[in-house]
Amino acid sequence: MSDMNTAMVEKYRNDFLKEVEANVEEGQWVKMCMQCGVCSGSCPLGNAWAHPPQEIFMMIRAGKRDEVLKSDSMWMCTSCYNCIVRCPRELPITHIMHGLATYSKRLGLAPKTQPTSQFSEIFWNNMMKRGRVNELKLGLSLYFKDGFGQGIKNALANQKLGMSMMKAKRMSPAEFFGGHGIKDASGLQKMIKKAEEIELAKLKANT
């Protein structure tokens, strides 16, 4: 467990709702949920969530901190925004789910081998290197995330797809050696570092 997690537990003790309101993206909306269940019913992967959004909202209010933050539920969000446009009280549900995912990862509570959590991290690191996504390396990192042997297996299973993409000029082996990027990657990295500092300072002020 991270120091920040310990500090947050210490500070909010029995009030997980308050913790979410203060630290999670759009968390101030959680208390407005009226438990109608439209979000859960509208979610295209609803059946894959251990706890669909409606339940997550209730669990937050019931103080089920570990059950929520260690859950892989939020990582099932496909960002389709069905729940947002259908919520009778217009809660920004998609953003809250993203926010809970970000927060759980920051505190070191997110399940370590959850594939979307891993993919999200791979995507971010890939994009940060040169300021643009390198699709070829993104695909390869995902194939090889569980080791070399599994990576070769995955690559072989997707070989036909890769060949047709290359034939259609929608995948390029040249991307392996550098590839696309922005000119001012160092400026962008400095900018992101600053943004992270600002955000982290706010979280720390809450501990």
Place this chain on the structure above:
Amino acid sequence: MAKREYSYYPGCSSQDGASSSNLKRSIDTMCEVLDVKLNEIPDWNCCSASIGYGSGGVLPRMALSARNIALSEQHNAGQDIVATCAACWLATKEAAERFKEDENFFQEANTALAEANLKMTNQTPIRHMCEVLIEDIGYEALSEGVKKPLEGIKIAGYVGCQTNRPFGIAGESFENPMYLDKMVDSLGAEAIPTYEKKVQCCGGALAFSEPERSQEMIKGIIEAAYDNGADMIATPCPLCQANVEIYQDQINERFGTKFEMPVVYYSQLIDVAYGRSAEDAALDGQIIKAKKLDDIAAK
């Protein structure tokens, strides 16, 4: 001089050799025939799409969009930002709205931007190419330029998620948007307004991390197109296009189906209807050939 000019944000997947390079090529042709000039935002960066949230907090993610907005203000002053990728459009528009709603947040973004020697005022409208077509050009004008009506092609208009929610196109419903069908009709093809999977999610980024679950959804999208007698699916979204087209082999293997449904972009329909070649319309970028469009283009 071109009739209309915009500040263009093509996005990562549109680059040469990337998964929707065919979208960019067909958009370039479309803008030629519609007399639209796109000025690419110099040195634009990734928006982090809707999957960056695992590692990127709110401010870092939105700072990415702030940088694009700032660069656009600096180099393409006074021009609306136009995106062709659903995720690029959504991320940029969402960031711009949050900067407007929250002055503190706006200041914080500018503090981060200063590290890259940039500054934004955030006055630029953030628009989708479909809005340009519908609001600035209009269905009637679109239809007037048609040289080869797409007669005899039945098209399932697949709008998908992020072109449609949470912002969508003004005046259109989230549950049953009609604009893609109207575009299809304007080009002389036959739309299927009752295509029930028109706003079904394809899995988005989870097509990579949760392939089985996503492919089950994609299967439904294709199946409904067949059930409605469609010859092909058309979409505005690069990830929808890729997800629904390129996994059909794997879906066939997994579910025992025999899918071979072409999935094209609205811009490719316009290119062909306006008399341009299959190559100009980037139809050579199809994994599953859109034969009926190829035939009209060759006529």
